[in-house]
Amino acid sequence: xxxxxxxxxxxxxxxxxxxxxxxxxxAGTTIMILESMKMEIPVILxxxxxxxxxHVAEGESVTEGxxxxxxxx
Amino acid sequence: MGGxxxxxxxxxxxxxxxxxxxxxxxxxxxxxxxxxxxxxxSNPADRDTTPCDAKIAGFGKVNGxxxxxxxxxxxxxxxxxxxxxxxxxxxxxxxxxxxxxPMVFLGESSGARMPDHMGSRGMGSLLGNDATQYQRMRExxxxxxxxxxxxxxxxxxxxxxxxxxxxxxxxxxxSSSLLASLAVKEQVDPQEMGGWRLHAEITGFADQVVDxxxxxxxxxxxxxxxxxxxxxxxxxxxxVPSGSGEAMGDILGLLxxxxxxxxxxxxVIRTIVDRDSFFELKARFGKVGVTGLARLDGRTVxxxxxxxxxxxxxxxxDACDKLTSFIVLCDSFNIPLVLFVDTPGFVIxxxxxRRRAPGKIMNLMNALALTTVPKISVILRxxxxxxxxNMGGGxxxxxxxxxxxxxxxxMDPVFxxxxxxxxxxxxxxxxxxxxxxDRASAVWDLASVYAAQSVIRPQQTRDYLIRMxxxxxxxxxxxxGQHLMRAWPTSY
Numbered sequence: 001x002x003x004x005x006x007x008x009x010x011x012x013x014x015x016x017x018x019x020x021x022x023x024x025x026x027a028g029t030t031i032m033i034l035e036s037m038k039m040e041i042p043v044i045l046x047x048x049x050x051x052x053x054x055h056v057a058e059g060e061s062v063t064e065g066x067x068x069x070x071x072x073x
Numbered sequence: 074m075g076g077x078x079x080x081x082x083x084x085x086x087x088x089x090x091x092x093x094x095x096x097x098x099x100x101x102x103x104x105x106x107x108x109x110x111x112x113x114x115s116n117p118a119d120r121d122t123t124p125c126d127a128k129i130a131g132f133g134k135v136n137g138x139x140x141x142x143x144x145x146x147x148x149x150x151x152x153x154x155x156x157x158x159x160x161x162x163x164x165x166x167x168x169x170x171x172x173x174x175p176m177v178f179l180g181e182s183s184g185a186r187m188p189d190h191m192g193s194r195g196m197g198s199l200l201g202n203d204a205t206q207y208q209r210m211r212e213x214x215x216x217x218x219x220x221x222x223x224x225x226x227x228x229x230x231x232x233x234x235x236x237x238x239x240x241x242x243x244x245x246x247x248s249s250s251l252l253a254s255l256a257v258k259e260q261v262d263p264q265e266m267g268g269w270r271l272h273a274e275i276t277g278f279a280d281q282v283v284d285x286x287x288x289x290x291x292x293x294x295x296x297x298x299x300x301x302x303x304x305x306x307x308x309x310x311x312x313v314p315s316g317s318g319e320a321m322g323d324i325l326g327l328l329x330x331x332x333x334x335x336x337x338x339x340x341v342i343r344t345i346v347d348r349d350s351f352f353e354l355k356a357r358f359g360k361v362g363v364t365g366l367a368r369l370d371g372r373t374v375x376x377x378x379x380x381x382x383x384x385x386x387x388x389x390x391d392a393c394d395k396l397t398s399f400i401v402l403c404d405s406f407n408i409p410l411v412l413f414v415d416t417p418g419f420v421i422x423x424x425x426x427r428r429r430a431p432g433k434i435m436n437l438m439n440a441l442a443l444t445t446v447p448k449i450s451v452i453l454r455x456x457x458x459x460x461x462x463n464m465g466g467g468x469x470x471x472x473x474x475x476x477x478x479x480x481x482x483x484m485d486p487v488f489x490x491x492x493x494x495x496x497x498x499x500x501x502x503x504x505x506x507x508x509x510x511d512r513a514s515a516v517w518d519l520a521s522v523y524a525a526q527s528v529i530r531p532q533q534t535r536d537y538l539i540r541m542x543x544x545x546x547x548x549x550x551x552x553x554g555q556h557l558m559r560a561w562p563t564s565y
Contacts, residue, residue, distance in 0.1 A: 009360075009384050011422070037417060038487050039333050039385040046274075046357060064424055 004047060006069040008062040012036025017058055019069075023051050031069060034062060049073045074124065075148025083148070088221070089286040091129050091146035094179050097290045098142060099133030106131040108161045115155060115189040115199075123149055128158035128182075130165050132174070135294055138302055141169040143230075144179040147221055151183030154190075154226050156199050162226075163203050170212045173303030177293055178217040178234065184225030184248060209233050211405040211559040213303045216296055218289040219243045219272075219279070222263075232278050232564040235300075235402050236354070238292040239269050239279040277358035277395060277565065295352060299366040299373045300406050304559070307407050307552030308373035314348040318535045321345070325531045328454065328478060335381035338363055338413060341453065342376055345369075345535045351376065355395050360384075361416075362392030364399040366408070370539045375403035378413035379464065381454075386416040388460055389425065393433035398565040400440040401558045409542055410448040412465045417485050418458040437463050440561070445554035447471050447545035449538060452479040452516070452525070467524055471545050474527040474537060479516040486510035 012034045019031040030042040031051065049071040056068045074080060074090060083090050089097065095104060107130045113123035127149035132141055143165055145152035169176045190199050207229060209215075217234035219227070223245045231237045231245055239245065246253070246267030253261040265271070272279035283289050301308045327340050343351050346367035353365035360383040365376050377396055379386040403410050419425070419434060441448070441463065450465030452475040461481060462469055475481075482489065489510050490496050496503040519525045529537050547553060 010387075037385050037387060038485070039335060039381075039417075041335060041385050042382065044382070 002073040003052070004049060004071040004073060005067045006031070006043065006045070006071060008034065008043070008064060008066045008068050010034060010036040010041055011063045012041070012061070014056050014058050014060050014062060014068075015040060017054065017056075019051050019054075021051050021053055025049065025051055025071075032056075043068065045071070047071070047073065074146050079148040087285070090148065091144040091152075091179070091181075094218075094220070094286060094290060095129065095131070095133065095142060095144050097287060098135060098177060098179075098294065099140075100135065100137065104131055104133035104142075107164065108157075111157045111161060113150070113155050113186070113189075114157055115186070119150075123155075125149070126155055126157040126161065127152045128161055130158075130161040132168070135175070135177070136298055138297070139172075139174050140177055140297070141165045141174045142177045142179070145182045145227060147181045147183075150186060151222075152181055152227075153183050153186035154199075155186045156189075159199070159203070159206075163206065166205075170210075173213055173305070175213050175297050175300065175302055176215045176234075177297075178215070178227070178230040179290075180217055180219050180223045180227035180231050180245075181221030181243075182225060182227040183222060207233070207563075209560070209563045211235070211304060211401075211556065214297065214300045214406060216293045218286075218293060219245045220286055220289060222249070223267075224248050235406075236280050236293065236296040237278060238281045238283060238289045238296075239272055240286060240289050241269050241282060241284055244268060245272055245278060273355075273357040275358075277355050277391065280354045281356075296366070299352065299368070299408070304405060304407070304556055305553055307547075311347075311350075311368055311371045313368075313371045314350070317347040317350075318345070319348075321532050321535050324534065328531075332454070332480075335385060337382045338378040338380040338415065338453075341413060342367065342378060345538065346374070346376070347371065354399065359389065359391030359393075359395035361386060361388055362396045364395055369411075369535070369542060372542065373408050374538075374542065375399060375408045375410045376413070377410060377464075379416040379460075381415050384420065386455065387418060387420045388416055388434075388463070389420045390428035390430050390433040393430075393437045393463075394565045397433075397437045397440045398562075400437075400444055401561045404440075404444045404446050404554055405556050405559050407446055407547070407552055407554050409446050409545070410444065411538055411542075412448065412450040412470065414450060414452040414456045414461075414464040414466075415454040416457065416460045416464060417455050418460045419463075434459060434463060440558060441465065441469050443557040445557060447542060447547070449474070449541050449545070451529075451534060451538070452476065452481065453531075454478050454480065455485070456481045457485055458483055472527070472541050473525045474529050474534075474541075475516045475519060475525045476531050476534075477516060477528060478531075479519070479525075480511070480514040481516065481519050482510070482514040486514055
């Protein structure tokens with residue numbers, strides 16, 4: 001089973017989390033919405049899998065490239 | 074090929090062999106071989122064990138069109154590069170260039186043959202004797218499939234190609250993980266070093282990723298169907314599928330009501346172009362910039378778009394590289410460009426500068442300026458700052474059209490109120506200043522100074538583009554551009 005890291009594309013903050021660890025998620029699922037540049041930017045899974053961990057909480061700041069979730073394929 | 078045992082092992086692994094790949098690619102009965110009796114000549118003992126010298130070369134028709142094809146046979150000496158097969162590749166490329174045939178490289182090779190290349194005699198005899206070996210002038214389209222372990226020449230041709238499709242499980246790298254492990258004295262994982270995720274997401278060397286050999290070969294056939302056979306003819310024209318444009322009436326529903334919300338620009342593209350014709354390239358790389366081939370009224374177009382779903386549409390260095398390489402492809406092969414604009418500007422900040430953003434932005438700008446195929450820009454929503462120019466604003470397109478939802482200015486009103494008026498949110502006069510900025514960014518002022526030639530209803534976009542591409546057809550040169558970037562960077 002491969003582990004996939006989900007990274008933030010932008011520097012900003014976590015506005016809303018839309019998934020919880022343990023969930024089996026399909027590719028294309030929005031797992032959280034970030035706020036950056038005054039816009040709401042979704043974090044959308046490229047590949048499906050089981051969400052093994054979320055590394056950020058709502059309201060937290062994130063930087064570009066930061067690992068924000070881990071997925072098991 | 075390399076004998077029944079090796080072939081059986083491949084079959085058991087679900088892989089096609091070199092000749093099965095050729096059969097999948099070519100129209101039945103059209104393949105003619107070049108060099109069936111060629112063998113390795115470096116070592117007399119290899120003559121009987123190196124059929125075709127490990128690289129099968131020939132000509133076949135792909136969807137009715139003559140094509141030069143190289144299929145690496147990994148079952149023979151790992152399809153390593155030797156002197157005889159080097160001559161075969163050179164011959165294929167020469168014929169393709171002189172006669173105007175697309176090239177297909179079916180890649181799977183272990184690199185330079187050992188020990189033939191060892192020592193100064195080996196190097197002097199086998200390498201560097203063909204000055205055009207790695208020359209690329211984009212006279213004809215080159216395509217590549219990365220179908221297994223690809224080191225050395227298979228890697229070089231994959232990254233030089235106009236289209237490279239990678240099968241999951243394949244590896245594309247300079248040299249093998251074994252050699253890399255010896256060099257850096259640590260275990261190197263082949264997939265980490267050259268697997269599909271790396272090349273789809275980080276390097277962009279994989280234009281598409283597929284699960285099987287069959288899908289890879291089919292992807293090459295589809296890619297070639299959009300392109301002319303060579304640079305001196307216009308792309309082929311296809312029949313228009315029924316149902317094309319039938320969802321145009323609902324297109325405005327794809328845009329969110331709020332300017333702070335995002336959407337997937339690819340849904341807008343798919344709605345506008347001929348049904349099922351959008352063939353996206355580098356979907357996982359530089360995702361804020363979308364590139365792909367498509368058809369409008371049966372004619373090939375190159376589509377470029379900002380994708381607000383990624384980074385809010387703010388363009389980064391990878392997206393600039395992606396767009397630049399795509400513009401070079403389209404301009405070199407006479408494919409008109411359509412740009413869909415929705416960007417708040419370029420990503421700025423320390424990381425952007427470290428990624429050489431100024432150079433990337435100017436490469437893209439110059440590529441657009443040097444383009445001689447028709448280019449039409451449609452502003453859907455935001456178009457700010459330098460990115461306005463990079464996405465075809467002003468005279469950087471042959472025609473600029475804007476939806477009524479378009480907003481154009483030097484910077485986003487939210488930031489402009491702070492910079493220009495020195496007002497923070499909540500300060501007295503902030504809301505009024507923001508409203509004034511919003512009003513001034515509306516499309517009508519752009520149209521009044523003729524910087525947008527047309528303001529169109531979103532529902533009209535498909536019809537508008539078809540008509541404007543007809544107006545701007547390159548009649549004086551039979552649809553052929555000037556190819557000013559044909560020798561631009563071989564790879565990005």
